[in-house]
Amino acid sequence: MYKNRLSYSSVVVLLFLTHLSMLALVFIRGSIVSPLELIKLAAAVVGLDVGYLLITLCYTQMTYTLDFMLLCILNMSLIFQSCFGEIQLSVKHLLSCVLCLFSCEMGFLLTRNHERIRKNKKWIYLLIGLLFVSIIFFTDNQKKWITLGSFSLQPSEFIKPCFILVCAASIMELHEKMKITFFYISKDSLILCLVAVFIFALQWWCRDLGSLPTFGLIFLCSLVCRFCYPKAKISKRSVAITCCIGVLVLIMAWNFAPDYVQKRLHVDIWADRYGDGYQQCEALIGIARGGWLGVGAGNGSLHEIFAHDSDIVFATICEEWGLLMAVLLIMLILIMLMTVLMNPPKSYYHAMMTAGVTACLLAQMSLNIFGSCNLIPFTGVTLPFVSTGGSSMISCGFLVGMLKAGQSPLFRHELMKRKKKKQKQPTRKGVTSS
Amino acid sequence: MQDLLPELQRLWEWLKETLSELWTLITSLQVPDLVLSAAAVLILDLFAIAIIFAARRESRLCQKRWHRVSNDLELQCRIAQNEYHYPLEADEILLGRHSSADIQIKDSSVSRYHAVMTVTGGTWYITNLHAKTGTFVNEQKIQQKKLAVGDCIRLGNTHLYLTERPFPEEGR
Numbered sequence: 001m002y003k004n005r006l007s008y009s010s011v012v013v014l015l016f017l018t019h020l021s022m023l024a025l026v027f028i029r030g031s032i033v034s035p036l037e038l039i040k041l042a043a044a045v046v047g048l049d050v051g052y053l054l055i056t057l058c059y060t061q062m063t064y065t066l067d068f069m070l071l072c073i074l075n076m077s078l079i080f081q082s083c084f085g086e087i088q089l090s091v092k093h094l095l096s097c098v099l100c101l102f103s104c105e106m107g108f109l110l111t112r113n114h115e116r117i118r119k120n121k122k123w124i125y126l127l128i129g130l131l132f133v134s135i136i137f138f139t140d141n142q143k144k145w146i147t148l149g150s151f152s153l154q155p156s157e158f159i160k161p162c163f164i165l166v167c168a169a170s171i172m173e174l175h176e177k178m179k180i181t182f183f184y185i186s187k188d189s190l191i192l193c194l195v196a197v198f199i200f201a202l203q204w205w206c207r208d209l210g211s212l213p214t215f216g217l218i219f220l221c222s223l224v225c226r227f228c229y230p231k232a233k234i235s236k237r238s239v240a241i242t243c244c245i246g247v248l249v250l251i252m253a254w255n256f257a258p259d260y261v262q263k264r265l266h267v268d269i270w271a272d273r274y275g276d277g278y279q280q281c282e283a284l285i286g287i288a289r290g291g292w293l294g295v296g297a298g299n300g301s302l303h304e305i306f307a308h309d310s311d312i313v314f315a316t317i318c319e320e321w322g323l324l325m326a327v328l329l330i331m332l333i334l335i336m337l338m339t340v341l342m343n344p345p346k347s348y349y350h351a352m353m354t355a356g357v358t359a360c361l362l363a364q365m366s367l368n369i370f371g372s373c374n375l376i377p378f379t380g381v382t383l384p385f386v387s388t389g390g391s392s393m394i395s396c397g398f399l400v401g402m403l404k405a406g407q408s409p410l411f412r413h414e415l416m417k418r419k420k421k422k423q424k425q426p427t428r429k430g431v432t433s434s
Numbered sequence: 435m436q437d438l439l440p441e442l443q444r445l446w447e448w449l450k451e452t453l454s455e456l457w458t459l460i461t462s463l464q465v466p467d468l469v470l471s472a473a474a475v476l477i478l479d480l481f482a483i484a485i486i487f488a489a490r491r492e493s494r495l496c497q498k499r500w501h502r503v504s505n506d507l508e509l510q511c512r513i514a515q516n517e518y519h520y521p522l523e524a525d526e527i528l529l530g531r532h533s534s535a536d537i538q539i540k541d542s543s544v545s546r547y548h549a550v551m552t553v554t555g556g557t558w559y560i561t562n563l564h565a566k567t568g569t570f571v572n573e574q575k576i577q578q579k580k581l582a583v584g585d586c587i588r589l590g591n592t593h594l595y596l597t598e599r600p601f602p603e604e605g606r
Contacts, residue, residue, distance in 0.1 A: 004495060011488050014481040021474040028470055062499065063492040065485050072481065172526075293471045322471065328478050335482050339489040343496045346503075347525045407496070411503050411525055411553075 030297035062408040069336040085303035100397035107401020114349040154391040164356035167222035210379030283315035294322030350406040543590025
């Protein structure tokens with residue numbers, strides 16, 4: 001029995017059945033070279049399911065649906081990643097999934113208490129500063145990765161949850177404004193704007209323009225939350241000014257974008273099939289080859305293309321598992337984001353956090369899927385929870401933890417009860433500690 | 435013990451034969467791809483539906499919890515013969531003239547961010563936010579005050595009444 005006294009037996013049974021049916025599909029339709037590899041994969045999937053479900057029993061939460069959804073999606077991605085090209089357990093992706101689940105719990109425990117975040121805002125600013133410094137001074141020639149032996153980290157991925165936290169924390173101090181020339185602005189809003197400008201400049205400098213729309217959408221969400229908070233009416237003047245600034249920035253970015261971006265914006269992939277359009281052409285051919293039900297796990301040919309398991313992972317899944325399964329995977333991620341709407345958060349902080357996380361994941365998904373299908377220029381952004389990459393998985397796990405925190409927040413009286421309990425704890429000599 | 439050993443060996447041999455026959459049977463089965471894939475997709479759909487139902491049950495539970503926290507109250511305000519009702523649906527509610535306040539009061543005597551209401555274990559508190567015209571509860575000027583049902587809050591020239599919601603939601 002879970003700690004909110006609700007029964008989840010049907011969900012748990014269906015969760016196991018989902019994974020078992022996918023493993024059965026691998027067994028019957030896949031190209032199995034060694035049955036041992038399939039047994040290893042099945043053991044990893046079931047082990048991850050059972051392990052995480054037991055861990056969630058230890059936490060007091062009001063909602064558990066996000067945990068089930070995350071577990072389902074991660075294990076699906078583990079099965080997908082282990083079947084690209086040949087059926088072999090992807091240990092690296094399994095490790096990423098475990099780290100993702102761990103960071104989800106960390107995200108939940110660290111962000112559910114808005115009073116603590118309010119008090120410790122300076123540490124989040126410091127963390128963002130450190131990430132900036134690490135990008136500027138410690139990344140390699142591509143200005144994106146920090147290489148530590150056989151591991152590499154992408155610091156810009158970790159900026160996403162930090163930026164959302166800054167947006168959420170700053171909304172709590174909205175009323176503490178100071179006058180600067182003609183404008184009334186709170187100190188936190190000013191810091192947020194500076195952080196946003198610095199992030200955009202850094203992304204531009206790193207030539208990581210694929211992440212810019214994600215950060216842009218998070219910032220836009222933060223502005224919208226400020227303008228139209230639940231019962232307030234939208235100030236037309238403020239909205240108009242913001243829209244004008246946004247359009248101006250977009251026009252400038254469009255005109256001053258680097259040459260390779262301009263080229264990518266206007267490239268005809270079929271005319272340049274073996275050049276700049278190679279990945280997209282192969283991805284589209286792969287999607288067409290897969291059809292509705294796919295060619296079977298391990299039977300595809302997209303695994304020979306560069307970044308088949310990250311940038312064009314949607315096309316690789318379509319080829320091997322079929323469009324139906326790929327669309328269902330995306331639907332599951334969308335349902336995970338939509339379940340949050342059923343239980344709207346009850347504080348400024350959690351509402352902003354939920355909106356920011358939803359915007360971030362939606363932007364990333366759109367950029368990856370539409371980029372693979374040549375509906376928008378190819379950006380090279382990862383598909384959340386599915387693409388390989390430890391940094392991306394850890395960051396996505398933390399984001400889901402933040403969503404969970406919005407669903408199971410700590411209210412003031414619970415915090416006060418905790419404080420009282422701590423105060424009443426007897427010391428070793430039997431005297432109550434102060 | 436010596437009798438048991440050959441029995442176990444016979445059992446092991448039988449088990450191995452049965453398993454190898456079962457393996458041959460499974461691998462020779464030609465289940466249509468469509469049936470298998472459709473079954474997997476159906477199970478995935480059922481999982482998604484079960485999750486949505488679970489989320490609905492959780493939502494009701496969270497609403498009950500929120501009713502216990504907030505005591506299910508609302509603010510009533512009368513402006514020019516119109517009566518406005520503001521349900522208290524967040525643990526911190528900002529009252530003021532500015533459009534980004536939770537409850538916007540269009541009255542020039544009210545400050546941009548005039549007061550903030552917070553809830554603790556079913557009890558609401560109001561705190562004045564350095565408003566020049568002050569915040570009054572039952573015509574007493576306050577800095578911070580615990581509120582009770584029926585209290586009259588005055589911000590500038592606007593009166594607000596803390597009342598119980600007329601039709602509490604089903605979740606209570």
